[in-house]
Amino acid sequence: ETGVTQSPTHLIKTRGQQVTLRCSSQSGHNTVSWYQQALGQGPQFIFQYYREEENGRGNFPPRFSGLQFPNYSSELNVNALELDDSALYLCASSQVPGDYEQYFGPGTRLTVT
Amino acid sequence: GENVEQHPSTLSVQEGDSAVIKCTYSDSASNYFPWYKQELGKGPQLIIDIRSNVGEKKDQRIAVTLNKTAKHFSLHITETQPEDSAVYFCAASTGDSTLTFGKGTMLLVSP
Numbered sequence: 001e002t003g004v005t006q007s008p009t010h011l012i013k014t015r016g017q018q019v020t021l022r023c024s025s026q027s028g029h030n031t032v033s034w035y036q037q038a039l040g041q042g043p044q045f046i047f048q049y050y051r052e053e054e055n056g057r058g059n060f061p062p063r064f065s066g067l068q069f070p071n072y073s074s075e076l077n078v079n080a081l082e083l084d085d086s087a088l089y090l091c092a093s094s095q096v097p098g099d100y101e102q103y104f105g106p107g108t109r110l111t112v113t
Numbered sequence: 114g115e116n117v118e119q120h121p122s123t124l125s126v127q128e129g130d131s132a133v134i135k136c137t138y139s140d141s142a143s144n145y146f147p148w149y150k151q152e153l154g155k156g157p158q159l160i161i162d163i164r165s166n167v168g169e170k171k172d173q174r175i176a177v178t179l180n181k182t183a184k185h186f187s188l189h190i191t192e193t194q195p196e197d198s199a200v201y202f203c204a205a206s207t208g209d210s211t212l213t214f215g216k217g218t219m220l221l222v223s224p
Contacts, residue, residue, distance in 0.1 A: 035212075041217070042117075042119075042202050042204075042215055043157065043212075043214050045211045045212060045213070048210035048211075055210050090156055097209075098208050101147065101159055102212060104156035104157045106154075106155055
């Protein structure tokens with residue numbers, strides 16, 4: 001069984017740029033959620049994708065957007081990067097939406113300068 | 114929305130002692146409560162979870178208790194080992210797509 005994988009592991013961007021982060025879900029999982037974890041904080045829910053549609057969104061502006069592909073992998077896109085976007089971005093997959101177990105990948109560390 | 118408070122923020126114990134981490138939640142509709150362990154440079158790892166129809170759940174040295182009336186739940190680790198050192202997060206969900214996390218507890222187990 002393959003776990004959740006994310007790429008890249010680290011990324012440095014300049015304020016105002018755009019970034020795309022990628023996630024492959026655990027085998028057998030069709031739901032992907034994205035979280036932002038600032039240093040010293042718990043993860044904060046950004047949004048979830050199920051069957052290629054957004055299935056819930058947290059308190060994040062529209063410049064945070066996503067996609068899910070037919071193979072259940074997913075992308076997180078952030079436009080017009082701000083310094084406060086510097087964080088660990090985590091992807092989690094689950095078998096179905098709702099309160100089922102979510103399994104996290106190792107994350108992508110994004111630094112905005 | 115849901116708010117999860119977690120205490121303490123740091124916890125130091127000697128190897129072999131027990132450790133207890135407590136969380137409270139605000140939304141009485143929450144019905145799923147997982148606990149995650151996060152080691153340095155890694156993503157959170159699900160270690161145990163409990164649903165609102167259960168008061169206690171055990172898995173070897175780890176146990177979780179839930180008090181729905183008081184809206185709090187706790188993680189108990191017995192016979193702690195140095196490899197238990199990590200940041201632990203509690204979370205709550207109402208059954209929608211969202212997990213709301215606490216701010217984490219850094220557990221340090223000294224040999």
